[in-house]
Amino acid sequence: MEKHILALQLSHLLGEQFSREWVYDKIEIPKQPHLGDLAFPCFSLASFFKRNPKEIASQLAPQLKHDLFAKVQTAGGYINIFLNQAFVTEQTMKQVLTDPSSYGSHSFGTGKTVVLDMSAPNIAKPFSMGHLRSTVIGNALSNLAEKCGYTTVKINYIGDYGTQFGKLLAAYQHWGNEEKVRENPLKELTKIYVHFHQASKDDPSLIEEGREWFKKLEQQDEEALKLWKWFKAVSLEEFEKVYELLGIEFDLTRGEAYYNDKMDKTVKLLQEKQLLEESEGAQVVRLDKEGLPPCLIQKSNGTSIYATRDLTAAIDRYQTYEFEEALYVVGHEQSLHFEQVKHVLLKLDFDWADQLKHISFGMMLTDGKKMSTRQGKTILLEEVLNEAIQQAASNIEEKNPELQNKEEIAKQVGVGAVIFHDLKHDRRNDVEFSLEDMLTFEGNTAPYLQYAYVRGRSLLEKGEFHIETADASLKEEPAWPLVKWVRHYPETVFKANTNHDPSIIAKYLLELTKAFNKYYADTKILQNDQQNARLTLIYVFTVVLKDGLRLLGIEAPEHM
Structure with missing residues (x-):
């Protein structure tokens, strides 16, 4: 509150050239208590007023008055404000006591919706530490948005489609064992997926085989579809164990495949706007004016790509939720992809595309290197969580063995x-x-x-x-x-x-x-x-x- 009051008074004294927002952003909190509780540096005013910052501070300081301000001093080019400790202490504690659960809340999001695309593990792969970031960052952002009054929709956009599943289907044909998969689904499926990538280095025909299996999946081939549904079901069961440990729930769990029969409408929109061009047999939207490479919409073999699904998903989400913001909590390596998606939507005259925000984050590294499922370099999140719980339980047993509800507290x-x-x-x-x-x-x-x-x-x-x-x-x-x-x-x-x-x-x-x-x-x-x-x-x-x-x-x- 005091920062707002100080900003209001200073902007009034300085004139209309200096907005309250500009002044507010300049206010500092001194690191040393003897320099006060708030400080305003006058150095950025010197060129405008053509005066020494110290003189400006000395002129402004005596004019700053409020019950919250116990003392206003100058030090060089700074105005230092000492707050009325007794007044502020009582006011602060009363604010919390009046309604403890709402302290810190804001209402500017009331009546507005934020959609979060988060977590998004790939089926048939283990829930690694690499997926922890999207999951917990997305959950925290949802909680923060709700604290600010927004309604939130947390979407777990499962990676259940794409060429990698063609490779997995091909790998299963060569090395799959139904009994082993049923016994330990994600471990076994990961094992054959890793083996596929290692074998394909010596036998490039495997890559083409993987493409053919994905094409079968797109064409609703009975065997491909049956295996894919099975892999998805067992994966979701395993993921749920991790989400339960983390205490995270979603409003909607939906895979990329949900949009398979809806992408034609998106492609048709692109055609009507004359945005599609052929490039080496593929269909693309050129983004030269935006300084971006072309956005691939359809591969040369006729199969779809995730950009098409993300375009379709964004349109569907806006039609469903009319969101104020759509946050994509995805690693920074996908920055180009989301820039392309946003600009294609803008070319389709969807003004709301500016409300799409890529919430990028850094990678989870091991020994300075990115984790990779295809290389077999992953650390399983469930194992880490269980080990952390076990260590907490050991600490409790050592320091407070009589503690009630030890298992719950260890968790x-x-x-x-x-x-x-x-x-x-x-x-x-x-x-x-x-x-x-x-x-x-x-x-x-x-x-x-x-x-x-x-x-x-x-x-x-x-x-x-x-x-x-x-x-x-x-x-x-x-x-x-x-x-x-x-x-x-x-x-x-x-x-x-x-x-x-x-x-x-x-x-x-x-x-x-x-x-x-x-x-x-x-x-x-x-x-x-x-x-x-x-x-x-x-x-x-x-x-x-x-x-x-x-x-x-x-x-x-x-x-x-």
């Missing part, structure tokens, strides 16, 4: 560790897979946050805190850093949603928790007449921490 801690290890990184960066780092229960990890929550809840229990008798009138200096972090939560939610980056929440929670731990270490919470007010702050902290973890898809256990 919350282990799964939370895996999710947070991913989401604490900027989504655009690659993440090096490290089981050791992921399962470390100290430092910048989910267990560190979860333990702080448990510690806070324990204090509330010992102090017999009741929300009905909460006291928001806390007046002590050591509490101020924690109060400020609690106060930053609504703005952090807004920023994370706007930037489509859950790491903003993850990093915020680490700072919030560090402030709590310092307050806990420096203050005797359960002492004297300030006890109830201190416990009220602890309660407020636990509300924000639990909700922040929830946005990331992580549970907060009451005991550890």
Whole structure:
């Protein structure tokens, strides 16, 4: 709130050339407490006013007045604002206490829909660590959008079509064993798929065989269709085990194949707009003016390509949901593909195509290299989750063997560790897979946050805190850093949603928790007449921490 008030006052003083939004973006939070709680640098005003930044700061500072501002000072070319700690502390705690579950929420998304294309594992392949990123980033973005008032539709767009399935069908003809597939579906199907790629290096005819099997699948060949449906059914059963561990549900699970009988309409639209051109026997849409290579619509052998299915899917989704945004949570290696899809839709005069956003992310690496199913270099997510849960269970058994609901808490801690290890990184960066780092229960990890929550809840229990008798009138200096972090939560939610980056929440929670731990270490919470007010702050902290973890898809256990 104070940033908005400061921006409003400064923009009024500076004149219409400087909008409130421009001023707001310039406001900083000083790293050193002696420099205040907010700071506005005047250096960017110097050329406009043709005056020294220090002079500008000195002229503006005395004119900034509000109940929230305890003191306004200048330092060089900066205006430093010190907030009224008692006033802000009481106001912040009352905001949380009024409606704990809605603190940090926004309403600008009310009545609007966000569609998320996320997770999207390929059938007949294991759910690897490589698919973790799309799944947990997409889930967190959905939670953030809902926190901002949007209705969300999470679509698990299963990879169940394409030339790779022709290769798998061909591989099954050569090396498939029905009994082994039924016994361990994804392991066996992956094994023959990897073998196919290795064998095709010595026998290139296998590649052509794979193409022929995909063509059979497109032509609804009975044998190809039967095997494909079987592979899909057993894959979805295996995927569901992983989603259950992660605690993630979808509004719609739909494969690429759903659009097979709907693509002709899209191709017809392209023809009517005279956008299709022949290129080496294939059908393409040229995107020269957009500075992009042609978008392939149909291969020379008449088979479809995923661009055609994505075009058809986007049209279908807009007709169904009239979305405000459609977020494609897919790795950055697909950036060109989504640029092409968007521009083809714009050429079809679908203005809503500008609302399609590719939420790219870096790769999950092993030893600095991309994971690859065809090379047999994958790490299975289910195995990692189970190992994390097992290690959490071992820690509980060692440190708190009498703990109730040990299995459930081990799951919350282990799964939370895996999710947070991913989401604490900027989504655009690659993440090096490290089981050791992921399962470390100290430092910048989910267990560190979860333990702080448990510690806070324990204090509330010992102090017999009741929300009905909460006291928001806390007046002590050591509490101020924690109060400020609690106060930053609504703005952090807004920023994370706007930037489509859950790491903003993850990093915020680490700072919030560090402030709590310092307050806990420096203050005797359960002492004297300030006890109830201190416990009220602890309660407020636990509300924000639990909700922040929830946005990331992580549970907060009451005991550890």
